[in-house]
Amino acid sequence: MKFRVLAPAVAFSALALVGTTVATTGTAVAASKPDCSRQIVNVPAKEAVKVRTHAKVGATGVSQWNKGKKGSLCNDGHFYTGQKYKLCGKTSTKWLYGSEFNKKRGWVPAACIKWS
Structure with missing residues (x-):
């Protein structure tokens, strides 16, 4: 019974972590190329x-x-x-x-x- 309660929490935490990592990486990549309008x-x-x-x-x-x-x-x-x-x-x-x-x-x- 404990496994059923714990499994969704672990899955949710893993998804939240992946989402945070992607957002951080995306921001870093976007900031790595300077503005070429000037x-x-x-x-x-x-x-x-x-x-x-x-x-x-x-x-x-x-x-x-x-x-x-x-x-x-x-x-x-x-x-x-x-x-x-x-x-x-x-x-x-x-x-x-x-x-x-x-x-x-x-x-x-x-x-x-x-x-x-």
Whole structure:
């Protein structure tokens, strides 16, 4: 008899927990991509750099921003903190969100883009 009373409570708790996890994950994913309605354009790359899905050196590359090629930066070129890297002659945790023109957007190390 105790099992019948306990089982619905356990099932309800499990559903509530799953719902909370999905909502939290959904919010985090939505907040991870900067607003691209305001952009800085004609920004060249210092060196060829991969455009990545996340602000991590090991994240999947979706495109490449080639040396000297111009592109755009989202959210007025604000820096975001990501994984620490040593690229383009600097060590930093600053990342930018943008892309070389006509390519997929993603994260690039700020040290590799000519932006101050």
